Structure formats: structure tokens, C-alpha cells
Amino acid sequence: MPFPVTRTIAPKPIPSDVGNTFGAYFTDHMFVMDYTEGRGWHNHRIGPFGPIPVHPSCSAIQYGQSIFDGYKAYRCDDGIIRLFRPKAHLERINRSTARLCMPAIEPDTVLDAMVQLVGLDRDWVPHQPGKALYVRETMIGTEGFMAVRPAKTYTFMIFLSPVGNYYAEGADPVKILVSDKHVRAARGGIGAAKAAANYSASLLATEEAKALGHTQVLWLDSVERRYLEEVGTMNVMLKVGDEIVTPPLTDSILPGVTRLTALHLLREWGLKVSERQIAIDDVLAGIEDESIEEIWGLGTAAVVSPIGELTYRGRSRVVGGGKIGPTTAKLYDAITKLHTQAGNDPYGWRVDVL
Ligand SMILES: Cc1ncc(COP(=O)(O)O)c(C=O)c1O
Structure with a gap:
């Protein structure tokens, strides 16, 4: 539909390198x-x-x-x-x-x-x-x-x-604090909507986590404070043995588009993928017995972000040796190629600008 376009009379200089910043500059x-x-x-x-x-x-x-x-x-x-x-x-x-x-x-x-x-x-x-x-x-x-x-x-x-980069760590693994005190979104609430209020709800826990040296918070469910929901402003996935697990969508989880993209790819690669609840106790036990070698977050900002360390109730556990795992790396690579590789749009997800 045609609508009026008024160009600025004072265009700003375009930063030559946006570096490790997110949201610091706005266009004209x-x-x-x-x-x-x-x-x-x-x-x-x-x-x-x-x-x-x-x-x-x-x-x-x-x-x-x-x-x-x-x-x-x-x-x-x-x-x-x-x-x-x-x-x-x-x-x-x-x-x-x-x-x-x-x-x-x-x-x-x-x-x-x-x-x-x-x-x-x-x-x-x-x-x-x-x-x-x-x-x-x-x-x-x-x-x-x-x-x-x-x-x-x-x-x-x-x-x-x-x-x-959204995180200063870039694609390096981030340190996460599991929050059992604050929740991001309540059952029956507005967590599945991208509502501004959900982000104010997340600020205090995130600031507390950062003050303790963590990058982000892993959110548990609001009722039992037991089941994984999201990590920071990302959906979360884990490799448990040979199964990829992600929490099922509920009214307290934002349905991420990157999550959807990853599920599509993982299933296409023939991997066993389950959208099921996973309890924090099982995650901690799995990290310790090494059946869980990879945990990662998914979102537009960071794309795929490996989680290298989880801290719960004062005790930290290193995930997968603190390094990015092969499934995380493969997903990152495949998704970034879908973003930028010419001719690589098998699902018709991209829209050309010019
Ligand atoms: C709370 C929350 N969860 C998950 C995501 C990931 O969603 P998407 O992959 O659509 O960016 C975001 C980011 O938009 C978010 O803010």
C-alpha cells in the first residue's frame, strides 16, 4: 500500500563497526x-x-x-x-x-x-x-x-x-544462574506474549545474577520452581544422551522463531527431538554423569548461545567441559547460513529487500 515517505534532512554518520554492541545505534x-x-x-x-x-x-x-x-x-x-x-x-x-x-x-x-x-x-x-x-x-x-x-x-x-553480538562472550559459552527465587512469567499470565511487562519482571533476577558474575538467568516454572522454561531472553535446548530436549510451549514460555527453526533442522537431520518438561534436578544429575553434554539458548539476538556453566543454589557445574558442543556448533552454523548464504533458502523463509 502506498504511504508517504519523508526523508530526514539530517542523516547521521553510519558507524563503521557496530562491534560488540546491541541496540546502541538507531538508523535514520x-x-x-x-x-x-x-x-x-x-x-x-x-x-x-x-x-x-x-x-x-x-x-x-x-x-x-x-x-x-x-x-x-x-x-x-x-x-x-x-x-x-x-x-x-x-x-x-x-x-x-x-x-x-x-x-x-x-x-x-x-x-x-x-x-x-x-x-x-x-x-x-x-x-x-x-x-x-x-x-x-x-x-x-x-x-x-x-x-x-x-x-x-x-x-x-x-x-x-x-x-x-548480544553477549560479550560472542559464541563462547555463557555462565548461567538458575533462579529459584524469581520467575519470569506466571502460569496463566502473559509470558507467551512478547509484552514489555515480561521484561520488567525479569530485570531484578538478571541484575542479581550479573552482580554475581553470571551472564543470564535460567527461569524455572512459576508453580513448582522445578521445570526449565527459558534462559534469559532465549528458549533453551539440551542434548540428553542422543535425544534433543526442549520444554514444550506453555502460556509462560515465549514461542521463539529461532526455536522453531532449530526444531525444523534437527528433525530434518533425523535426530530424536522431544518437546517435554525437564526438571532441574535431572539436568544437574545429567551434567554430573555426563549424559548431558550440551545446553544452549536460542533467540534472534544471539542466534545459538552455548551454556558453559550452570549455578544452582550456590553450586556451579561446568557443562560439556565449558566448550561449545558439536550439536550447538552445527546448529549455529546451519542457522547462520540460512541467514546469509546466497541461494540457501530451502523453506522459503527469507524475504528480499534489495
Ligand atoms: C523471553 C524470550 N524468549 C525467547 C526468545 C527467542 O525468540 P526468537 O527466537 O523469536 O527471537 C526471546 C527473543 O525474542 C525472548 O525475549
């Missing part, structure tokens, strides 16, 4: 559209990136009616910029909005806006391997009122950030 333009009950989405536009005015009593600020999503655009080795699985992320946005009583977006219109926006800011897509342009979509309730009910007006935005 953003896409915005507004929603009013009874009228639907309107006022679609691309304009200069910058602050937006919000009512101090809008539902996003007061009651947390705020969701987001994110994925990456890659500069492939044939020079073409491609979005990776944008359609899966657009579907997830509409599951998030439904959970928070927010309006659905129209996926084709938004995909078109993404392609136009990334095309406009194409020079910001990093050239270095392992780096990419992160595409962030956000929806906020904008109506100013003071009652706990869904807003009648919303704004949806897309903006872009050139990114490097």
Missing part, C-alpha cells in the same frame, strides 16, 4: 501508523527516526499495554539484503496483541512497510559477518485515560538498529 528513519477504535489503522508513514509524543496517562505507561517483536535483516554473501522469517514474527505480533486486548496488525501491510524501511536505510545493514540490522516492531496503547481497560487508540512503530 522509522515507520509509524495509528489506530482508532471504529476507524482501524490509518496514517501510515515513514519519517525521520525520533521521539514520539505520548499522553502521560496512556495505557502503555500506566497499565503496560505495550508489546514488541524483533528479528533481523542480513546482508547476504551475494550482497542482497534479506529479512529472515518476518512472517513468523508478524504472526507472533498478532498473538501478543490478542493476549493484551490490542488490535491486530495487517501482516501484508506491515511486511511491505518493513521492506520499504529497510530499503531506505539499507546502508545501515552491517557488512561484517555475524552482524545484522535488527528490526524492532512495537505497539503501544496511546489513549490517555485512567481506568483499567483496553485503550481505544494505539500506535505501531518499526525502527531499526545495527547490531553485533
Whole structure:
């Protein structure tokens, strides 16, 4: 659909190397559209990136009616910029909005806006391997009122950030603290939505873990504090003997697109893959008897992140000798090739920008 594009009159210098940063820079333009009950989405536009005015009593600020999503655009080795699985992320946005009583977006219109926006800011897509342009979509309730009910007006935005490694460790194994004090998301709550509130819920435990020298937190279920849910802002997988195990999706786990991609590949490779609950006691016992040699996290930001050490109730255990294991490495390699290797799109997951 055609909509107005206003180019910035003050383009910023493009950082020559985004290094080990994530989310430190923003490109020159953003896409915005507004929603009013009874009228639907309107006022679609691309304009200069910058602050937006919000009512101090809008539902996003007061009651947390705020969701987001994110994925990456890659500069492939044939020079073409491609979005990776944008359609899966657009579907997830509409599951998030439904959970928070927010309006659905129209996926084709938004995909078109993404392609136009990334095309406009194409020079910001990093050239270095392992780096990419992160595409962030956000929806906020904008109506100013003071009652706990869904807003009648919303704004949806897309903006872009050139990114490097999410973790300073890069692809090196990270140290994880198992949290049995705090939970990320409650059963019956909004954990399966990419709601801003889930991330505020995670901050204290993560800060406490970092203060103790860990990179991230491994979240257990909210009822028994026993079953693995996620690790930091990633889904989690383990190699238990010759079986790959990942927790089944529940209403407290974010259904990751990278998890979906990995499950697809692992099954295609003929490996035994189970989506089943796994208790922390079994994980610790498995690390000790070496039946668990690999644990890894999966997410857009870090792609595949090996876990080298788990600390639970004051005791640390090294996983797989603290090194990246063969399944983790193979997955990392296969997924990054799907991101950037020319001609390697067997499942039709990529969308060309230009
Ligand atoms: C809580 C949480 N879990 C899992 C993921 C991984 O999801 P995806 O692979 O779609 O990036 C993310 C990142 O988006 C996340 O924030």
C-alpha cells in the first residue's frame, strides 16, 4: 500500500563497526501508523527516526499495554539484503496483541512497510559477518485515560538498529544462574506474549545474577520452581544422551522463531527431538554423569548461545567441559547460513529487500 515517505534532512554518520554492541545505534528513519477504535489503522508513514509524543496517562505507561517483536535483516554473501522469517514474527505480533486486548496488525501491510524501511536505510545493514540490522516492531496503547481497560487508540512503530553480538562472550559459552527465587512469567499470565511487562519482571533476577558474575538467568516454572522454561531472553535446548530436549510451549514460555527453526533442522537431520518438561534436578544429575553434554539458548539476538556453566543454589557445574558442543556448533552454523548464504533458502523463509 502506498504511504508517504519523508526523508530526514539530517542523516547521521553510519558507524563503521557496530562491534560488540546491541541496540546502541538507531538508523535514520522509522515507520509509524495509528489506530482508532471504529476507524482501524490509518496514517501510515515513514519519517525521520525520533521521539514520539505520548499522553502521560496512556495505557502503555500506566497499565503496560505495550508489546514488541524483533528479528533481523542480513546482508547476504551475494550482497542482497534479506529479512529472515518476518512472517513468523508478524504472526507472533498478532498473538501478543490478542493476549493484551490490542488490535491486530495487517501482516501484508506491515511486511511491505518493513521492506520499504529497510530499503531506505539499507546502508545501515552491517557488512561484517555475524552482524545484522535488527528490526524492532512495537505497539503501544496511546489513549490517555485512567481506568483499567483496553485503550481505544494505539500506535505501531518499526525502527531499526545495527547490531553485533548480544553477549560479550560472542559464541563462547555463557555462565548461567538458575533462579529459584524469581520467575519470569506466571502460569496463566502473559509470558507467551512478547509484552514489555515480561521484561520488567525479569530485570531484578538478571541484575542479581550479573552482580554475581553470571551472564543470564535460567527461569524455572512459576508453580513448582522445578521445570526449565527459558534462559534469559532465549528458549533453551539440551542434548540428553542422543535425544534433543526442549520444554514444550506453555502460556509462560515465549514461542521463539529461532526455536522453531532449530526444531525444523534437527528433525530434518533425523535426530530424536522431544518437546517435554525437564526438571532441574535431572539436568544437574545429567551434567554430573555426563549424559548431558550440551545446553544452549536460542533467540534472534544471539542466534545459538552455548551454556558453559550452570549455578544452582550456590553450586556451579561446568557443562560439556565449558566448550561449545558439536550439536550447538552445527546448529549455529546451519542457522547462520540460512541467514546469509546466497541461494540457501530451502523453506522459503527469507524475504528480499534489495
Ligand atoms: C523471553 C524470550 N524468549 C525467547 C526468545 C527467542 O525468540 P526468537 O527466537 O523469536 O527471537 C526471546 C527473543 O525474542 C525472548 O525475549
